[in-house]
Amino acid sequence: MPGNPLRAAASGRRSGLPLAERRGVSTTDVTGVYPRRTILGFSLFIGQAFLYNAITFGYAQILAEFFHVKTDPGYYFAVIAVGNLIGPLVLAGSSTRSAASR
DSSP, rough: TTHHHHHHHHSSSOOOHHHHHHOOOHHHHHHHHHHHHHHHHHHEEEEEEEHHHHHHHHHHHHHHHSSSSOOOHHHHHHHHHHHHHHHHHHHHHHHHHHHHTT
């Protein structure tokens, strides 16, 4: 593919890939140029999902089993859900403020 912007960036002819050109890069372009990085990325992504779900859905049982807390799992799911909602909003707000100050 002579016009592939990802291959030009990977070969060192360009230092980066502007946002407008990233939209034109397909998944097959990325997996073709960076197969090992793709496998590593998917492996880390899947591993993180399994660990996150294990902690999230086992949290109430861990509290009840090891810390002898009388618990209803619904309350802990609600707290985790609120944290998952607020966390990205706080981080997005701080990143836009720091980008605007540059």
